[in-house]
Amino acid sequence: MTSRLTRLGYIDVRRTSNPVRRKVRSRGVPPALANNELFYTEDTATAARSITQALAPLRLDVATDLRDDFAATMHGVRLRNVSMLYLDLHVAATIDIPVLGQYFAVHMPMNGRAVVNHRGQTFEANTIRALVTTPGVPLRIDFDDDSPQLIIRIEARAIAAHLTRLLSRALSKPLEFEPEFDLATEAAMRWHTAVQLIHTEVFHPGSLIQRGQGIGAVEELVMSTLLQLQPSNYYDEFLQPPQPDQRRTVVREAMNYIDDHLAERITMESVAKVVHMSIRSIQQGFREELGMTPMTYLRERRLERAHEDLTDAIPADGVTVTAVAERWGFHHLGSFAVEYRKRWGEAPSDTLRR
Structure with missing residues (x-):
């Protein structure tokens, strides 16, 4: 669709109409993103280039015996400083990013699992445990088969400015989050609610966001919720x-x-x-x-x-x-x-x- 939500800025949304592809079963793409496919490819090099645009320069590795079954898709929309992306590699694969770009991201596996290594921590991300990335450091993700991820990307400048206004002072050091995000706690329901709000606003025609209104308020809710729930180097000061x-x-x-x-x-x-x-x-x-x-x-x-x-x-x-x-x-x-x-x-x- 031609609208405010198609201009991701960091990724070229132009793609081949009705790309040739083998028949694959539905991968559980969120309804709000179903008509916003950014790319589809069965070539690992093309997939690496396309994912690089959305995340950062990276290496994508797929075992030789799985390459015939490989198919990568990404769907996504961007508000202003918050984006909702859905990445599916279909088979077991590894993404290695030497230096993450200037954004924070919450990676939430919708199925299966992924072993992540970020900021000196290694853990399993799954449907109840998400990954929160911090800019400027390495990230490695080992995806299992059938492990698509919903990714909420927040531009670093925006959340830093938001935190500055909330604290009423300049930040003395860059914001850094703990990588492991427990989605099973009662408090984490607020995060799920914030994500659902983005989905609802993007999905329903005539919503405030579809009309270009209320975007700032929704983004501030998402940023405030993450700051309130996920430990960071400003967590104690933010909550006190x-x-x-x-x-x-x-x-x-x-x-x-x-x-x-x-x-x-x-x-x-x-x-x-x-x-x-x-x-x-x-x-x-x-x-x-x-x-x-x-x-x-x-x-x-x-x-x-x-x-x-x-x-x-x-x-x-x-x-x-x-x-x-x-x-x-x-x-x-x-x-x-x-x-x-x-x-x-x-x-x-x-x-x-x-």
């Missing part, structure tokens, strides 16, 4: 009750005010009036907690919202770069384009066309 700290409280209140009024004219005077603190105190708090000024934070958040609008837009929307820039307070198009490219690595018009 807020400690009385006037400076951090001021920063949090100022951040909330800025986030709630991004499309309006915001000055340091208006922020100071809301949080009942001097401009100097607010600026000092932002520098110490976030490593930036309040106005830099404002600009960054507006750039994020502009990027979201341009990413979500489709040609039929009639959206223009100028309209999006002005909506988020950028009234000089040239300066906006420069700042946007510096932040996102491409021109606003490129995002809109993608």
Whole structure:
């Protein structure tokens, strides 16, 4: 379908229509992804190249006596910073990734099992035990026969920014999760619910996400749920009750005010009036907690919202770069384009066309 959900960004979704394939039984593809096949191939080299686009440069190994039965498929959709992918290699195979890309992923086997090695831990992933990956380190997965995986991919920049806002301070070190995720606990039901919400929103025509609305809220729910459930190097701080700290409280209140009024004219005077603190105190708090000024934070958040609008837009929307820039307070198009490219690595018009 031609919609916001087909533009994965990190993978070329163009494929051969009705590719020639042998008859294989249904592999339990989630209904929401059934019409979003990214690739099908019976060639291991082609499969490795295609999976590389969705994950990272990798090596795919299949035993010689299993190659005649090999068939790889991937289905998927992407919201903005959260993607739902379904990978099936059909036979026993090994994926070796020397360095994972800048994303976190929850790999959930839908059947069978896979032995994973990640961040110094080796364990069996199965229908009640998932794998949570961390960027920039190796990953090895030994798939058993008939062991398809549902993968929830979360872009690293997005979850780091979300955690920064939740903690009201800059992250002192990169976020890292424990690899083993127990899906059988009562608490893990919240994760299942978040995943089901993505599926429901993608599956049902006319849903908020299908109309390009509510994407941010759904993604924040997914990120918050993972941060709350899965141990990480920020887990204790994330869960502990807020400690009385006037400076951090001021920063949090100022951040909330800025986030709630991004499309309006915001000055340091208006922020100071809301949080009942001097401009100097607010600026000092932002520098110490976030490593930036309040106005830099404002600009960054507006750039994020502009990027979201341009990413979500489709040609039929009639959206223009100028309209999006002005909506988020950028009234000089040239300066906006420069700042946007510096932040996102491409021109606003490129995002809109993608």
